[in-house]
Amino acid sequence: MDWSSASEFEAIEVSGAGPIVTIRLNRPEVVNAVNWTMEDEFVRTLKACDQDDAVKCVLLAANGPNFSAGHDIAQVAKEKVTGVEPATFDGKYWARTGELPPTWWFRKALVVAVKGFVGPHANAWLLTADAVIAAENTRFSWEETRVGIGAPFGAYALMPFQFPMRVVKQLWMPGGWMDCQIASNSDPFSRPITTPCR
Numbered sequence: 001m002d003w004s005s006a007s008e009f010e011a012i013e014v015s016g017a018g019p020i021v022t023i024r025l026n027r028p029e030v031v032n033a034v035n036w037t038m039e040d041e042f043v044r045t046l047k048a049c050d051q052d053d054a055v056k057c058v059l060l061a062a063n064g065p066n067f068s069a070g071h072d073i074a075q076v077a078k079e080k081v082t083g084v085e086p087a088t089f090d091g092k093y094w095a096r097t098g099e100l101p102p103t104w105w106f107r108k109a110l111v112v113a114v115k116g117f118v119g120p121h122a123n124a125w126l127l128t129a130d131a132v133i134a135a136e137n138t139r140f141s142w143e144e145t146r147v148g149i150g151a152p153f154g155a156y157a158l159m160p161f162q163f164p165m166r167v168v169k170q171l172w173m174p175g176g177w178m179d180c181q182i183a184s185n186s187d188p189f190s191r192p193i194t195t196p197c198r
Contacts, residue, residue, distance in 0.1 A: 011035065014045055023045055028063050034070065035072040046058060066116030069119045070122050070123075103128035116135075
């Protein structure tokens, strides 16, 4: 499929032809906050790429100065007020199933390029990527911890297997933000890393 002629999406942009398809989060006016439209479009595009023999790799990036603030808080608040939770994809609200995210089952290479802020929920896509490339200004967060929500479930249970335990503890226990050098340093004694973030 020639993705350069793909139909327009509401919350992502898709481009590329042949072996590499680029998906860009495209809600920069709200720091690419992940709403269910974005999540559904992303997952449907991944599934189409999985079925396209010409595609070998998907690059996930973002428009604007930040990768993603994480969950769209306005949408989450509306769900809490109305009590209505959407079927995000596959006819169910994935975040409440406790299952691994659909990105886990993607059979081709998934590379994620991050910059600026990478907030809660957006972190889940990093957990299932084959490679994460972080710009020097990247900061990762599990900010929900500070307000007593965001207990690990589903994909987040993978964090101790994907990240150094020291990183998992900092994300899950005090919350807050960490830069890409702290996140990429796997030495438990926090020696400076020798390879800078790119």
